[in-house]
Amino acid sequence: MKRPVQENLFEEGPPPRLLGSRCRETGELFYPVQAMNPVTHREGTMEQVALPSTGVLLNFSRIARAAPGLPSPFAIGIIALDGGPTLTAQLTDWQDVELRTGMPVEMTLGCVRTEPDGTSLIGPQYRPAGGSRT
Amino acid sequence: MSGVYVVAAGMTPFRQHPDTAVHELARQAVWAAITSSGIDPEAIELAYAGHAYQGQCFGQKALLKIGITGMPIVNCENACASGASAVWGVYNAIKAGQADIGLALGAEKLSGRGGGFTPMVADDLESIMGRVMPAVFAMMARKHMERYGTTLEQMASVAVKNRRGGVLNPYSAWTENITIEEVLAAPMIAEPLTRLSCCPVSDGAAAVILASERVVRRLTGKPVAIRAAVMASGRRNDVGMADDNSEMTIRAARQAYEIAGIGPDEIDVCELHDPFTIAELVHCEDLGFCAPGEAGPLALGGHFDRDGAVAVSPSGGLLARGHPLGATGVAQIAELFWQLRGEAGDRQVPDARAGLAHTVGGGVTGIEAGATSIHILTR
Numbered sequence: 328m329k330r331p332v333q334e335n336l337f338e339e340g341p342p343p344r345l346l347g348s349r350c351r352e353t354g355e356l357f358y359p360v361q362a363m364n365p366v367t368h369r370e371g372t373m374e375q376v377a378l379p380s381t382g383v384l385l386n387f388s389r390i391a392r393a394a395p396g397l398p399s400p401f402a403i404g405i406i407a408l409d410g411g412p413t414l415t416a417q418l419t420d421w422q423d424v425e426l427r428t429g430m431p432v433e434m435t436l437g438c439v440r441t442e443p444d445g446t447s448l449i450g451p452q453y454r455p456a457g458g459s460r461t
Numbered sequence: 462m463s464g465v466y467v468v469a470a471g472m473t474p475f476r477q478h479p480d481t482a483v484h485e486l487a488r489q490a491v492w493a494a495i496t497s498s499g500i501d502p503e504a505i506e507l508a509y510a511g512h513a514y515q516g517q518c519f520g521q522k523a524l525l526k527i528g529i530t531g532m533p534i535v536n537c538e539n540a541c542a543s544g545a546s547a548v549w550g551v552y553n554a555i556k557a558g559q560a561d562i563g564l565a566l567g568a569e570k571l572s573g574r575g576g577g578f579t580p581m582v583a584d585d586l587e588s589i590m591g592r593v594m595p596a597v598f599a600m601m602a603r604k605h606m607e608r609y610g611t612t613l614e615q616m617a618s619v620a621v622k623n624r625r626g627g628v629l630n631p632y633s634a635w636t637e638n639i640t641i642e643e644v645l646a647a648p649m650i651a652e653p654l655t656r657l658s659c660c661p662v663s664d665g666a667a668a669v670i671l672a673s674e675r676v677v678r679r680l681t682g683k684p685v686a687i688r689a690a691v692m693a694s695g696r697r698n699d700v701g702m703a704d705d706n707s708e709m710t711i712r713a714a715r716q717a718y719e720i721a722g723i724g725p726d727e728i729d730v731c732e733l734h735d736p737f738t739i740a741e742l743v744h745c746e747d748l749g750f751c752a753p754g755e756a757g758p759l760a761l762g763g764h765f766d767r768d769g770a771v772a773v774s775p776s777g778g779l780l781a782r783g784h785p786l787g788a789t790g791v792a793q794i795a796e797l798f799w800q801l802r803g804e805a806g807d808r809q810v811p812d813a814r815a816g817l818a819h820t821v822g823g824g825v826t827g828i829e830a831g832a833t834s835i836h837i838l839t840r
Binding site for chain 1: 607
């Protein structure tokens, strides 16, 4: 059994993309989807959009001892999406890579958590995309 | 403006209490505050009870055991800042003239919850997906190391110093000191934080009794004044607490110093939010005890030791006194009460006149964190 970790969080694609909101008045992108603009405090100005699938790793940690339901070990990072918002998500395909700040990453979908009944929760993960930018 | 004073404090040891109900732990802490001060339980006019996971009407369940019933009892949850929120609530009620004598209690029982990391904010998206607290503070550490050159040894020295405080503190479970080498060699939890860089899972309760200017002299000859009680929540932020400073703490501290008319250079003793070693360094900078980037070398040099320029977490802090979430903020006020009255035993800070307590609570995606509190106390 598997299901999305949260409804209306991503589209499967390919390529998979996170869903967010763009304000028609200010152009600002938000993640995840927002009911209203929390910066302008206005309602009815947001439209749902697919967010960029690539970004840059700003920070990361490898967690050796996981909490129940999480992969063990696992890695997590802060990712600034290209032209979009910044978010925290699990990394994947990191075991044989020297993670570093500024590393380009791209989104994939994977099991981010396993429920006590064995259900896999599917959500965004980011893997190294090769090359380096700052 | 009329003052608000701490007139009594009590707490249980912070350790695993698997066979004691949380309400009983809370009763013991309240009763210790009452018996150590001789204050009549019937004189307490209101109470705030801080906790994160103890269920509905937790405060009433604890206080009915002593026979404290009938008056307003407000339960409050603000994650790791729940206990501090209870103190803030009682302070404001007395300040507003709602009562002359009020009780703030905090308690938490974390043992028996399956072990592992402290439970997360249950329905928070990024927490569900793995943004566990050790990972957040590990990234705080990486950022501080990259920006300022803070070293693993400097961070480890915080654990060593706070363990020294915990060993001297009868309310701590720790009995043995540790070395920097032992901290660095301990099993890795979240790079670069090892197990000895993280606070333990513990249970416990703490209580303080606050009084108005009008009645304080009837209750004690050694009151401790609360000169500022400030709370704030995190502003919109997309990295949470995983940064090299806490804007929320800086903002609340500035406000508290202004209200108290006391600057950071006048603080003798500080109990701050140190669930992980790096947090103490970051918050010493946020609270103005040194400039950004200076805390690492200063910590290693003893600046924040009990006999240093400002004694930080002489109780052992969250790292070595323990961190039963809802109890922590109240325990910090209790520790300052004892320090400022010269009653802190082997861990006494020499001639402590002014103290500051600081908590941070709640990992919430989209803001820096749920809550912060700053209390400034003087003898």
